[in-house]
Amino acid sequence: MNSSTKIIVIGSLLGTLGIAGLPKAISINQPQLPVAIMPQHYSSTQMMINQDKNVEVNEEREKLDTANDADTEVNDDKVPTFLSQVGEYGESAYDMAKANDWTKATANLSLLENATKSLHTEIKGDNKTQLAQLDSKIAALDKVVTAKNRISAMRDANQVTLIAANITKEFEPKVPIEVTLLDYYGRELEIWSATGNTSQLKKTASEMRRTWNEVRPSILARGGTAQVQKFDGLVASVEAAKSSKDYDRLATPVLDEVDNLEKVFK
Structure with missing residues (x-):
């Protein structure tokens, strides 16, 4: 297109569109520029969702780490597994005999016998004298449970817990053996108060005092001031108790408070 023609065309446009319409007309005739495709960005909401997912993953990892730590703490306990079970089953047998629940007493006795057999292998022949005492006491317990002799079953089952506690001492349990013995003496108060044996009750009170004096400082050292008081x-x-009824009335509070002493060391 020559110059004169361009002038005519522009003039025609100015006449038709006016000055304001000229840029629009020019833009229509200009070639289209390429459009750049911009990369897609996540919205703030999407970013928060992703962050939440990452937090959830991290929390799950922390839970697994905590569980692993807990497992490590349990495994650090040096007390053989079957030895712990002997003590637990002995105490359960005591509770069932006390309640005259001979079905459960028999079931616990069976568990106790199996745990004791495994214990012989677990501690590899050590403590032979105490293991022989344990076998003898469990045999006696079997007879009185079969005969449904409540007091004799309670006494023999409690003796099982005493033997287990004495064997446990060398393995340095987390809860001092003296606390376990206080539990044993609490049950002795129940046994001898039921039979009215004041001589045995006084002996038990004396042993309880001696044992308590031994473990008291370690409880204070762990901040158990309230428990000690x-x-x-x-x-x-x-x-200070005088009668069997006095001792019997104190037995349950003693046993309950021993549970609180154990918590100081856990």
């Missing part, structure tokens, strides 16, 4: 009062009351 309460058990101080219980031991003093046991020492």
